[in-house]
Amino acid sequence: MEVKKRWISLYVENQIGVLAKISGMFAAKSYNLDTLTVGETQDPSVSRMTIGLTSDDMTFEQIKKQLNRNVVVIKVIDISEVPIHKKELLYIKVNSCSDKDKSEVFRIAQAFSLDIIDYSRNSVLVQCVKTEDKNNDMIALFNKTFINRIEVVRGGSVAIEALSLNDR
């Protein structure tokens, strides 16, 4: 059975403790959880989570069932195999920069379409909105170029189903 990356879009009741119920279920059952983001939807009583995880088929089926039987879960949508748009926000702060370093940051930003959103005498703040995999690559690149000088924070992926081609 193939172990691979899966994506779930989860609609849940927007109540206190819901995040604990969902993340707690993953922990209690020893399911691998790579990323989980959550936010209120257009309906304030509903939150939507985007969950990324790595598992085999049988475990993934079980995860979907376990989510479904949770009373706070309104809907489980498996978006692993459907066209989706998926992005993650990543900030990379590069510290102790010389002028040469700064130019290098700008060059990288230009090459990979990243935004420079803040700037000081010695530091540059880069904003990167890409897929999780691309962001991994960016972190690796900055890590290699500016050893021990970067600070990273990332927001986890959000995903939404793509619009149908037939509707265009």
Next chain:
Amino acid sequence: MVKGTELFVKALRAEGVDTLFAYPGGQAIDLFDALYGIDDMEIIIPRHEQALIHAADGYARSTGKTGVCLVTSGPGASNLVTGIATANYDSVPLVCFTGQVPLGLLGNDAFQEVDIVGITNSICKYSVTVRKREDLGRIIKEAFYIARTGRPGPVVVDLPKDIQNGMGSDVYPDEVSMRGYKPSEGVHAGQLKKALAELKKAKKPLFLAGGGVNIAGANESMKKLVDITGIPVITTIMGKGAVPCSHSLYLGNLGIHGSYAANHAVNECDVLFSIGTRFNDRITGKISEFAPDAKIIHIDVDPASISKNIVVDIPIVADAKLAIDKMLEYVTPMKISKWVEQTMEWKQKYPIKMKECKGMSPEAVIRYINENFDSPIVATDVGQNQLWTTQYFEPSGNGKLLTSGGLGTMGYGLPAALGAKLGNPGSTVIAISGDGGIQMNIQELATAMVYGLQVIIVILNNGYLGNVRQWQELFYGKRYSGTCLKYRKSCEKNCQKCAAGEEKCPKYIPDFIKLAESYEAHGIRIFKEEDIKKAFDYAMQFKDSPTIIECIIDGDANVFPMVPTGKGLSEIIMC
């Protein structure tokens, strides 16, 4: 406008609650005040909250109604935890109300505050804190609905003190509408037909009935299904009684302490038609060797129980009774006489039977119960007492076997029996326990006395935590670490006297007979099989108080057959 506590009482009445298992405390005092003097609900005050919830559990399992608990915050709530997990595993409908500190103090580490919702998230069907007085009625209604529908289970409703005292609407809703909770209804006809087609082709079909058949009340339907098709049937321990044990096609329990016939039938069948079971590791043995030649069909009301442990070929999500009744419209007798003969040969050649024991055998005690009581309700504790009971007890009529099958909770038996007696005052109720487990909730003798409950408490006293001792004997080189209950500080380390003779062992404590007497209950100690009748006759004369029958049994007696952990079912050890 009424107080939250008044709406609470109104809700219990609307739900038809006739028995409330409750224990007072600081954050439950207002709820108790609202219950003061009411006469349409019996309020039972056990002596420990763990026993309280097991009693509610025994009440629920034996009546089919929802068990209801009310305790205070903090330790009152946390003492429920083991009982909640017990009920969750065995799909028992419970609604547990816990008092809570006022909303403003939540999270302040207030006196007797615990996050009971957080603690119980992973061991109950649903848990919720009521945070707005206007939600109180709806949440209680939902709690009862969630607890008893679909795969039943425990629900925790946490009630902060200011919600209890808050003024608000007196409306208790008639219906629920929850977008996140839709229990399965009906049966998927296509899947069922597919399953029946597979069954029709089978040469060696086998029914496996689990606890779901008993919970759904599908026993008569299950029996009809077996009668019409002529297919042999086996059960899990939770499924025992799904068909009468005397049925000619019944082969016994499968699994770790199941019968030779049942385990071999699983091994050799070509279609395993299973209904209402979780395929727990105690019944499957080594998963890769489970039913190696069989197509597996699985009916269960809980989709998450299907293909969780054993990958099934044809899943059917449905209530057991609905599905079996639907099947009865289609099934016909099967021509499988060779297979049936084979299973009957196993059954006759290798019956479950205990070896000769010194003194008396537990088998004799349990067979006495089978032969001399009409439809008794038997609650077990956990350990050898449970395993022997699930092997030899034959539920009949309205009788039931109440046992903590999933969690394996010591201390379950006595309180569960009390709950069963409260729910079934006309039935003979017997608790079968070991000398270890009985001491985990022995204080409930008081509860039995004060409410005038005739419960017969059989203690199979072997002086050991016998089931673990059995494992130590068989698989740990007789290193009896921590399992001798006669042990005292004065004993030598690494004692193995049980092998050499017990004369020099310290005296067993407590003296269960004197203990019973101190509660104004009754006790009789017996050593020989000839005295079993005398003991039960003695107990039966006390119509409104409990009696302990202490059976001194052989400390070396073990439970067989047995499938060693991690082995396939074919590797069953007979003795």
